[in-house]
Amino acid sequence: MIGDRLPAFGHLPARAPQRRSFLARALARPSLPAVVGLVVVVLFFAFAAPGLVSPFGLATVLDTAALLGIGGVAVALLLVAGQFDLSVGVIAVASSLLTALLIEVAGWSTVPALAVSLLAALSVGVVNGVLVVNTGLPSFLVTLATFLILQGTSQAGSQAVAGATRVGGLDQARGWSSVVTLFDGSMQVGNGRFSVSVLWWLALTALAAWGLWRTKFGNAVFACGGARQAAHELGVPVRRTTVALFCLTASAGWLLGTITLVRFGSVQAGGTVGILSGIDFIVVAVIGGCLLTGGYGSTIGAAVGALLYAVARQGITLAGWDPRWFQALLGALLLIALVANGVVRRRLKAVPRS
Numbered sequence: 001m002i003g004d005r006l007p008a009f010g011h012l013p014a015r016a017p018q019r020r021s022f023l024a025r026a027l028a029r030p031s032l033p034a035v036v037g038l039v040v041v042v043l044f045f046a047f048a049a050p051g052l053v054s055p056f057g058l059a060t061v062l063d064t065a066a067l068l069g070i071g072g073v074a075v076a077l078l079l080v081a082g083q084f085d086l087s088v089g090v091i092a093v094a095s096s097l098l099t100a101l102l103i104e105v106a107g108w109s110t111v112p113a114l115a116v117s118l119l120a121a122l123s124v125g126v127v128n129g130v131l132v133v134n135t136g137l138p139s140f141l142v143t144l145a146t147f148l149i150l151q152g153t154s155q156a157g158s159q160a161v162a163g164a165t166r167v168g169g170l171d172q173a174r175g176w177s178s179v180v181t182l183f184d185g186s187m188q189v190g191n192g193r194f195s196v197s198v199l200w201w202l203a204l205t206a207l208a209a210w211g212l213w214r215t216k217f218g219n220a221v222f223a224c225g226g227a228r229q230a231a232h233e234l235g236v237p238v239r240r241t242t243v244a245l246f247c248l249t250a251s252a253g254w255l256l257g258t259i260t261l262v263r264f265g266s267v268q269a270g271g272t273v274g275i276l277s278g279i280d281f282i283v284v285a286v287i288g289g290c291l292l293t294g295g296y297g298s299t300i301g302a303a304v305g306a307l308l309y310a311v312a313r314q315g316i317t318l319a320g321w322d323p324r325w326f327q328a329l330l331g332a333l334l335l336i337a338l339v340a341n342g343v344v345r346r347r348l349k350a351v352p353r354s
Helices: 015-027 032-048 055-080 088-104 110-135 139-162 176-184 197-214 216-226 228-233 238-264 278-287 299-318 325-347
Strands: 186-189 192-195
Touching: 032 278, 032 299, 032 325, 055 088, 055 192, 055 197, 055 216, 055 238, 055 278, 055 299, 088 110, 088 139, 088 238, 088 278, 110 139, 110 176, 110 238, 176 238, 192 197, 197 216, 197 238, 197 299, 216 228, 216 238, 228 238, 278 299, 278 325, 299 325
Parallel strands: none
Antiparallel strands: 186 192
């Protein structure tokens, strides 16, 4: 019967199948809805808010996208594995607060304080991962508990140790100038200040994409999210992979906290990373093509989702609209992404590539 599908002689007419194949590959990319949405939003606000394409507008968009993308890419990896992490934002604040307390109260120099806060963030990631794999509790609830614990501890702890929930005046600390270039370097172009955080974002996105699609670790991530029990029976290190992913999101939180701490020279317990909250990282990962059920997603899509988020926010601001419209637009984008990803996932059973 297979032979009935082949011509008796000559070559197969390749044009039509190639067109269908190209369309199928395009639709199978998790990042496609985010890319289409980004193009539409950029074109719209390029006319509604021309300042968006000025050096100032571009610098602001890229800086917001970088901060959001660093956390969003790490969360995207975790979502592909079928897990959640709501604690990235609070880890950013708590780790930067620990750094500030070690410098201001304990008199440490900057680099050792940063190293200790990184170890503390990693320990939180290990605890989250171990609890999830050993207890079988939903990661949503485990990280929600972590969020509450860290938020309460950081506020009460800073008040008890430093006598205030805000710790500042760190720019005079020993070794502070040595970390400014690494975490808060910038380049002035016209009236726009382009931050080094953009380079961090691009580098981490490229590294995460390579790891997800070109390494055994990436295969294990997809296996954990697609069929966890079957993956475990086939020898995939499900437990170790899950713990490693929680450590990655914790490390991303530490990096975000460090960037904002070095940028402002202070930290507020109970605050957020700039204008971002913990749920924003999950939102951009979903907009970027990650399914909440796991086994499907893209780190590049999460980076595009972060850029889409930043363009929409800054475009609304520069257009002079009521900022509350951004929440409505973000909700609409999220809903469209959920529907589009669900339709694509049902119609295309092939493994996605991005």
